[in-house]
Amino acid sequence: MTTTDPVVIMKQEVGKAAADRVQSNSIVGLGTGSTTAYAIQYIGERLQKGELTNIVGVPTSFQAEVLAKKYGIPLTTLDAVTHIDVAIDGADEVDPHKNLIKGGGAAHTREKVVDSLANQFIVVVDSGKLVDKLGSTFLLPVEVIPMAVTPVMNKLEQLGGKPELRMGIKKAGPVVTDQGNLVIDVKFESIDNPAELEKTINNMPGVLENGLFVGVADVILVGEIIDGKPSVKEI
Structure with a gap:
């Protein structure tokens, strides 16, 4: 289903930008939330097209598990793997030092386990999540x-x-x-x-566990709407 809502399109673009960074033969941490849901969808679509091969996901929540199954991403558990190559997840706040507050979806404990294990942790957010100091807008x-x-x-x-x-x-x-x-x-x-x-x-x-993620994030992909059009920048 197509949409003309610029906010939805922006979230889709950020999710797609994160999914595009996933490489074949990877173990991928699958995060929770509306923007991450698009990343899971696009990883699944890349698998179906044959752009990606030999991908397994480690879900951080029941929501992520359901979405991964819906889009055909094979799943595994932390008991069965020795590492995670890349994790993709959202955040409720991001400060200038890439520290986060997470847990709006009450999945932050599992998210912290998976995201901290990843060789690269990619955070997908919209520009409204950027703050000068954590705790400014989110509990x-x-x-x-x-x-x-x-x-x-x-x-x-x-x-x-x-x-x-x-x-x-x-x-x-x-x-x-x-x-x-x-x-x-x-x-x-x-x-x-x-x-x-x-x-x-x-x-x-x-x-x-609490929702402060300090020194865990590697890349922040930020969706913005500029002159009515969605764009993605990296921090």
């Missing part, structure tokens, strides 16, 4: 085992954050991750040292 997701929600929220408050349990949309009760855990979204007025905050939060008992 920081923290995945927590259910029994630890209250003590972790108390500790996050002591750090200066404003934590809220993420609730489901069109679902009664909280969001549950693919691991069966809960997500606390935290508003920090300013994240001055992302690396330090990432470690501090992850050291809290009961926390599985």
Whole structure:
């Protein structure tokens, strides 16, 4: 189905630009989100055309797994591979140092495992995700085992954050991750040292992982709309 919506076309172009960087005989980390979904689609199309051969994907979420199967990308697991050649994933915020906040889709734990293992991690975003400082526009997701929600929220408050349990949309009760855990979204007025905050939060008992990705991204592909036309630039 074709579209004339410039925002959709821009996301498609960014996804295609990332998919074009995938080479044959690769193990590919398949991320989560609307822009990454187009990358998965285009990788599948390149496979069907014979432009790519011998590709296997490692999905970061149930969504990525479903899309990969839909577009004919063979899948594997981290138990069966020794490395990942390239991972493609989105982000909710990107700072000038290529540090990220991820986890809008509550898949950041699996994403961090896969993206960190990749020899090259390509981030696909639109220009609205670029910020001067992390935490400017997006809350920081923290995945927590259910029994630890209250003590972790108390500790996050002591750090200066404003934590809220993420609730489901069109679902009664909280969001549950693919691991069966809960997500606390935290508003920090300013994240001055992302690396330090990432470690501090992850050291809290009961926390599985948080959405700060520090020093993980290699390439940022940014979609923009300039004079009504979509374009892609690399950072």
